[in-house]
Amino acid sequence: xxxxxxxxxxxxxxxxxxxxxxxxxxxxxxxxxxxxxxxxxxxxxxxxxxxxxxxxxxxxxxxxxxxxxxxxxxxxxxxxxxxxxxxxxxxxxxxxxxxxxxxxxxxxxxxxxxxxxxxxxxxxxxxxxxxxxxxxxxxxxxxxxxxxxxxxxxxxxxxxxxxxxxxxxxxxxxxxxxxxxxxxxxxxxxxxxxxxxxxxxxxxxxxxxxxxxxxxxxxxxxxxxxxxxxxxxxxxxxxxxxxxxxxxxxxxxxxxxxxxxxxxxxxxxxxxxxxxxxxxx
Amino acid sequence: xxxxxxxxxxxxxxxxxxxxxxxxxxxxxxxxxxxxxxxxxxxxxxxxxxxxxxxxxxxxxxxxxxxxxxxxxxxxxxxxxxxxxxxxxxxxxxxxxxxxxxxxxxxxxxxxxxxxxxxxxxxxxxxxxxxxxxxxxxxxxxxxxxxxxxxxxxxxxxxxxxxxxxxxxxxxxxxxxxxxxxxxxxxxxxxxxxxxxxxxxxxxxxxxxxxxxxxxxxxxxxxxxxxxxxxxxxxxxxxxxxxxxxxxxxxxxxxxxxxxxxxxxxxxxxxxxxxxxxxxxxxxxxxxxxxxxxxxxxx
Numbered sequence: 001x002x003x004x005x006x007x008x009x010x011x012x013x014x015x016x017x018x019x020x021x022x023x024x025x026x027x028x029x030x031x032x033x034x035x036x037x038x039x040x041x042x043x044x045x046x047x048x049x050x051x052x053x054x055x056x057x058x059x060x061x062x063x064x065x066x067x068x069x070x071x072x073x074x075x076x077x078x079x080x081x082x083x084x085x086x087x088x089x090x091x092x093x094x095x096x097x098x099x100x101x102x103x104x105x106x107x108x109x110x111x112x113x114x115x116x117x118x119x120x121x122x123x124x125x126x127x128x129x130x131x132x133x134x135x136x137x138x139x140x141x142x143x144x145x146x147x148x149x150x151x152x153x154x155x156x157x158x159x160x161x162x163x164x165x166x167x168x169x170x171x172x173x174x175x176x177x178x179x180x181x182x183x184x185x186x187x188x189x190x191x192x193x194x195x196x197x198x199x200x201x202x203x204x205x206x207x208x209x210x211x212x213x214x215x216x217x218x219x220x221x222x223x224x225x226x227x228x229x230x231x232x233x234x235x236x237x238x239x240x241x242x243x244x245x246x247x248x249x250x251x252x253x254x255x256x257x258x259x260x261x262x263x264x265x266x267x268x269x270x271x272x273x274x275x276x277x278x279x280x281x
Numbered sequence: 282x283x284x285x286x287x288x289x290x291x292x293x294x295x296x297x298x299x300x301x302x303x304x305x306x307x308x309x310x311x312x313x314x315x316x317x318x319x320x321x322x323x324x325x326x327x328x329x330x331x332x333x334x335x336x337x338x339x340x341x342x343x344x345x346x347x348x349x350x351x352x353x354x355x356x357x358x359x360x361x362x363x364x365x366x367x368x369x370x371x372x373x374x375x376x377x378x379x380x381x382x383x384x385x386x387x388x389x390x391x392x393x394x395x396x397x398x399x400x401x402x403x404x405x406x407x408x409x410x411x412x413x414x415x416x417x418x419x420x421x422x423x424x425x426x427x428x429x430x431x432x433x434x435x436x437x438x439x440x441x442x443x444x445x446x447x448x449x450x451x452x453x454x455x456x457x458x459x460x461x462x463x464x465x466x467x468x469x470x471x472x473x474x475x476x477x478x479x480x481x482x483x484x485x486x487x488x489x490x491x492x493x494x495x496x497x498x499x500x501x502x503x504x505x506x507x508x509x510x511x512x513x514x515x516x517x518x519x520x521x522x523x524x525x526x527x528x529x530x531x532x533x534x535x536x537x538x539x540x541x542x543x544x545x546x547x548x549x550x551x552x553x554x555x556x557x558x559x560x561x562x563x564x565x566x567x568x569x570x571x572x573x574x575x576x577x578x579x580x
Contacts (some may be wrong), residue, residue: 014400151316
């Protein structure tokens with residue numbers, strides 16, 4: 001085949017694709033080192049400085065650029081992400097555990113759960129806001145926004161756990177039961193260690209999705225802003241490089257999270273391997 | 282006495298069956314109740330409220346079709362509907378144009394598994410930055426004093442900065458393409474990776490050229506991936522409002538933007554109508570895409 005011809009052409013295409021994907025990030029990173037407070041998000045760079053990073057952390061003298069309201073928003077977002085992570089992982093694991101056996105109506109329930117990640121945030125956000133108004137309750141990030149975050153992340157946790165249970169050797173559990181170990185203890189001592197990597201992935205999914213979730217939160221949370229809402233607030237006004245400095249920092253934070261995940265994952269793999277080794281001895 | 286006998290005779294298997302289904306029920310109940318209360322009910326509520334009467338500052342529970350009539354007679358709403366459909370089709374095409382060749386290379390032509398994984402991870406890494414920040418990053422890239430104009434000016438390719446790059450429909454399409462193209466690449470690359478290399482080799486041995494192989498083998502086998510990618514992209518683009526708000530300077534109004542504006546001015550019933558229209562539109566699009574390829578048969 002003329003793949004000899006097609007391959008280099010497509011390789012160049014991939015290069016362009018990656019440039020398209022990453023170009024704005026490079027621009028963002030460069031602009032975040034613009035001098036301040038007079039330098040804006042424009043080229044060329046007047047002078048390289050870390051002004052906007054210091055501005056973000058409140059280390060610069062007050063200027064005409066208002067600081068991003070991130071400190072409280074950050075705490076709220078992290079709390080919300082943590083709550084969402086715990087609840088959606090538990091719900092996802094339980095639902096996936098139920099799906100290990102065939103039962104009537106499983107198709108409908110499957111679609112109902114998966115719908116949660118497909119329906120656009122603006123629609124469910126609006127729906128929950130209307131519902132809250134209808135029954136006369138206040139909207140808050142920890143109540144109405146929280147339940148929506150779980151609606152969004154629970155399907156991801158569910159799908160991850162479903163994939164894990166699909167490759168799961170059930171005979172180990174059955175051996176434990178037949179040795180007279182109670183189902184609860186079997187889950188704790190046998191099932192859970194085996195599905196732990198999946199649980200970890202589900203937690204990672206839920207945490208990061210919730211931490212970054214925006215369109216659902218917009219209508220469903222009340223006055224108190226979460227982090228993405230604080231960034232959304234800058235859309236309508238003139239933007240300054242502090243937003244970009246913040247973007248660089250959050251990206252680094254995400255990578256740190258990913259590193260923690262990788263470490264926990266490799267620890268669990270190593271522990272599993274050691275256990276396997278002991279068995280052989 | 283007879284009953285206990287039958288129970289004993291049928292043994293533990295029969296007794297375990299109802300118990301097992303009860304366990305299934307308990308495991309499922311929390312998740313299902315959660316989804317019904319916080320997903321199905323809100324959507325139903327939205328459709329219900331769309332028939333309420335909207336006054337200047339409040340909504341009343343008197344049922345009316347006035348909101349629906351005003352939606353389909355107002356040019357603002359119909360323009361937004363048309364803009365949404367236009368941007369959706371455009372972005373669907375651009376993500377396909379950007380994504381398909383990339384997926385073809387990653388999924389089919391890269392034989393080295395490690396390299397393949399690295400390339401796929403490279404596609405996913407951008408998701409580790411906040412969605413809003415990724416959108417905002419296009420402003421200093423496309424702006425009049427932005428990176429592209431700066432580079433083109435310094436290279437002497439243009440004499441004047443290109444104004445049309447930012448705060449236009451073009452910038453909205455560029456931004457959405459970058460954000461959503463990965464959802465196209467992933468499913469297509471997955472389907473291409475499943476093609477048996479022997480089939481392609483056989484076609485080669487029989488003298489088929491690259492285009493012939495592409496048309497008769499690769500394209501049909503990758504269609505389920507294209508449909509799944511198209512469903513992801515469609516659902517996300519149709520429900521968009523942040524990208525158009527950030528990159529169009531409020532010039533491009535999609536249905537999502539109208540909802541945000543209406544909620545901002547407490548016109549809840551109007552917002553609900555737009556939401557209901559959006560729901561119907563999305564349902565039609567997804568159903569149509571599923572008609573193209575029978576996913577359950579293909580996957």
